[in-house]
Amino acid sequence: QIELHDLNALTLDYCDYRIDGGEWVERQPVTWLCNRLIRKAEPCKLEVRFKFSVDELPSEGSPLWLVIEQPQSYRIRLNRKRVKSKPEGHWLNFAFKRIDIRGLLKKGSNELFLECDYQPPLEVEAVYIVGDFSVWQTGETDFAIRAPVKEVESGDLVTQGLPFFAGSVSLKTEVELPLPQEVGANRVWLVLDGFKAIVAEVNLNGKECGVLAWSPYRLDVTKQIRKRNKLSVKLFSSLRNLLGPHHRGEEIYFTGPWHFESEQGWVWDYHFVPFGFEGVCFVYIR
Incomplete structure (x- = not known):
């Protein structure tokens, strides 16, 4: 959701x-x-x-x-x-x-x-x-x-109704997991695979787990994990997909006025940066 x-x-x-x-x-x-x-x-x-x-x-x-x-x-x-x-x-x-x-x-x-x-x-x-x-x-x-999207798949939200979106979204799901002691683990990491956003806030079972802003995109959720879990990941985007530049054909890591104005190298189609993540992994460590 x-x-x-x-x-x-x-x-x-x-x-x-x-x-x-x-x-x-x-x-x-x-x-x-x-x-x-x-x-x-x-x-x-x-x-x-x-x-x-x-x-x-x-x-x-x-x-x-x-x-x-x-x-x-x-x-x-x-x-x-x-x-x-x-x-x-x-x-x-x-x-x-x-x-x-x-x-x-x-x-x-x-x-x-x-x-x-x-x-x-x-x-x-x-x-x-x-x-x-x-x-x-x-x-x-x-x-x-x-109409607004209510459910999405893991992956890029740009291709799921949000190409120009600027702001924050929460992705929510429920998952059943073994408790650490059931598998002989003493720590559990939550890992966001393929993370593409500015920052993320992770909430597990109503408790804040932390903020992810740089690699590795993982948090210790040992204390929050239950058999049945409610996970919410709040993602924050930049203004890049709203304002552009959209028509340079490849991602530009330094942007100036000429990237918006120059007719040279203009690509008529739109280029967006990904927004979302590919999946969530729970890693049990013994």
């Missing part, structure tokens, strides 16, 4: 756009548009369109936000309905303003439309749909919103 402690997100970093009523330029990275406007350095009429799919609508009444920088600079429409540009607080960062969009999504194709009288030095950035849902990749640059 999985429990999310933070809302999930869909990052929209590809867009269609047109300038001064010209022809639409389709399926372009938002950073390329931003660079073009910076180089142009002139006022213009700017229209930007983001497309995404919804296979299953979020539960009625659950939080659902559009997160955008400088919303007051735009006239915003979602599925042809006007969206108030006045934000209701922020999300993760003071620059990430959140706008309530409950009731505005629809099943199938959705379009978010931004229009403004562009004035330098406004920077056009990626936007985010944030709420209680899962996200599934359906094409090279396409994703769909579906």
Whole structure:
């Protein structure tokens, strides 16, 4: 079982756009548009369109936000309905303003439309749909919103509805084990195999066992172990999969602005870092 402690997100970093009523330029990275406007350095009429799919609508009444920088600079429409540009607080960062969009999504194709009288030095950035849902990749640059995931398999959570997720989740299971004295052991280690997260908090049978942040990913659980055990592992992610860079084709261990902006070496598909672990082992030591 999985429990999310933070809302999930869909990052929209590809867009269609047109300038001064010209022809639409389709399926372009938002950073390329931003660079073009910076180089142009002139006022213009700017229209930007983001497309995404919804296979299953979020539960009625659950939080659902559009997160955008400088919303007051735009006239915003979602599925042809006007969206108030006045934000209701922020999300993760003071620059990430959140706008309530409950009731505005629809099943199938959705379009978010931004229009403004562009004035330098406004920077056009990626936007985010944030709420209680899962996200599934359906094409090279396409994703769909579906119902929240309640159960997952061991392994990478990125491919199980959380590609852009930033926050913490708890993975819970029950397991029957022999007591140490039954197998002649005097110590039991809990080991997380294939650990891929920033940090993990481990709870066994309602008792905190410790925190894992570096190798070896193991904890002494001799005092907490029972015949029937309830295990909870709380994983914390970074902002890497939410913010990117997503389009360099391989993992980068030092990131600068050029990794987001440069057209050279751009990969159209998305690259994520794994989030999760492959399995849990209990090691009995005599």
